[in-house]
Amino acid sequence: xxxxxxxxxxxxxxxxxxxxxxxxxxxxxxxxxxxxxxxxxxxxxxxxxxxxxxxxxxxxxxxxxxxxxxxxxxxxxxxxxxxxxxxxxxxxxxxxxxxxxxxxxxxxxxxxxxxxxxxxxxxxxxxxxxxxxxxxxxxxxxxxxxxxxxxxxxxxxxxxxxxxxxxxxxxxxxxxxxxxxxxxxxxxxxxxxxxxxxxxxxxxxxxxxxxxxxxxxxxxxxxxxxxxxxxxxxxxxxxxxxxxxxxxxxxxxxxxxxxxx
Numbered sequence: 438x439x440x441x442x443x444x445x446x447x448x449x450x451x452x453x454x455x456x457x458x459x460x461x462x463x464x465x466x467x468x469x470x471x472x473x474x475x476x477x478x479x480x481x482x483x484x485x486x487x488x489x490x491x492x493x494x495x496x497x498x499x500x501x502x503x504x505x506x507x508x509x510x511x512x513x514x515x516x517x518x519x520x521x522x523x524x525x526x527x528x529x530x531x532x533x534x535x536x537x538x539x540x541x542x543x544x545x546x547x548x549x550x551x552x553x554x555x556x557x558x559x560x561x562x563x564x565x566x567x568x569x570x571x572x573x574x575x576x577x578x579x580x581x582x583x584x585x586x587x588x589x590x591x592x593x594x595x596x597x598x599x600x601x602x603x604x605x606x607x608x609x610x611x612x613x614x615x616x617x618x619x620x621x622x623x624x625x626x627x628x629x630x631x632x633x634x635x636x637x638x639x640x641x642x643x644x645x646x647x648x649x650x651x652x653x654x655x656x657x658x659x660x661x662x663x664x665x666x667x668x669x670x671x672x673x674x675x676x677x678x679x680x681x682x683x684x685x686x687x688x689x690x691x692x693x694x695x696x697x698x
Contacts (some may be wrong), residue, residue: 439638441601441634447496456482459657469627469635474655488519490528518594521605530579530621564592584615602635608644620646647690654678
């Protein structure tokens with residue numbers, strides 16, 4: 438297997454603050470990773486590196502065989518599917534769902550004067566069906582529930598057939614039903630052998646979909662542990678990551694955690 442992501446001593450500083458501190462990490466093309474950590478752990482900064490949105494202050498970030506800082510990021514970014522709250526905020530609320538998805542072909546947010554052929558529109562429709570949002574095709578983005586918006590964003594991220602898929606806290610803001618629906622969708626995607634290498638960012642072990650294979654634990658900008666999910670997802674590692682004594686339970690491929698007294 439080939440590595441789609443290789444980070445070596447990646448550090449990000451902003452003023453006197455160190456957001457990431459010498460992170461080493463590798464993701465192979467058949468792996469599905471979850472990144473866990475408390476607020477301020479550096480998860481979003483790490484995803485900005487992995488999606489070629491920012492450069493590291495020091496260290497080397499290799500993405501899809503290219504080194505950030507030596508490649509045109511505007512050529513690299515279309516090879517990466519990325520969903521985040523920041524991307525969602527840029528989507529015009531009056532935009533039809535079909536256009537929200539198809540416009541990813543040009544790497545733009547909001548239809549302008551670009552043209553798409555029928556194959557593009559067919560792919561957008563197929564992807565919406567795949568993520569359980571086929572009935573939303575002619576709705577406007579602003580009329581969707583939070584859960585529906587999350588599904589549309591995932592379809593958009595898959596539109597360019599990316600080699601790397603990054604999902605930054607996709608379950609944030611969802612109620613219990615919405616979260617469980619999304620977890621089921623992401624599990625189907627993770628178990629698809631043709632799906633791209635995937636990175637899911639979360640605060641909660643309950644949001645880890647079955648089918649995910651690896652975990653990276655972050656705390657204060659540093660990697661606490663990284664590796665296969667069964668090895669890393671332990672009460673001891675989770676407790677160190679979140680800075681409190683935690684009990685961890687696994688049942689039918691799903692995890693839950695609570696504070697231990």
